[in-house]
Amino acid sequence: MAKQPEMPDFMEMFSNFGKDLKMPAVDVDEILAHHRKNLEALQKAASAGAAGASSVMAKQREALQEGMRDITEMVHNLRTSGAAQEAITKQTEFARKSFEAAVRHAGEVGEIFKKSGEESTEILRDRIKAAMEEIRDAYEKKKG
Incomplete structure (x- = not known):
């Protein structure tokens, strides 16, 4: 069987196409670094959100345990007291x-959600600001 000629690399073909059209060179490493920073910021924002969700779950578990303790105490107190009026007073207090x-x-849960949302937003806001500065710096470097 005849050996097929080796196909050139896609990136090489794309690069040659750009050179043939006299297009400015593209710094692939710079583009990858830019997107890597974007992905890192998204990961940090997601981690902040997950930490907030974990805190909410812990707070809900704490509230449930507190409620169960109160119910247990109320039932115990109702068993030991005989007066109906006292039982009604204890139920009202409960x-x-x-x-x-x-x-x-x-x-408290609302505050946890608010805090984790603000933290996630701040991470993304900082990354957007940094990305805009990177774009501005790259433009100035090519311009100058």
């Missing part, structure tokens, strides 16, 4: 405490 705990935990 309901009040439960509502206050739910509101407190909801506020």
Whole structure:
């Protein structure tokens, strides 16, 4: 069988095409470094979001455990007290405490979400600012 001629590398063909058209040279390493920084910023932002989600889960677990402790204590107290009025008072107090705990935990969870969102946004904002500076510097370098 006849041996097929070896095909030139795609990047080499693209580079030669650009040279033939007298296009400016493209620094592939610079482009890759730019995109690598973008991907690193996205990874950091995702990590910040994941850390926030983990904190939310921990806070929800803590709230559930606190609620279970309160329920257990209330049931124990109801068993040991005989008076109906006292039982109603304890149930009312439990309901009040439960509502206050739910509101407190909801506020804490909201704050965790807010903080992790702000952190993720700040990471991406910093990367966008750096990318714009890189583009401006590259333009100035080619211009000058």
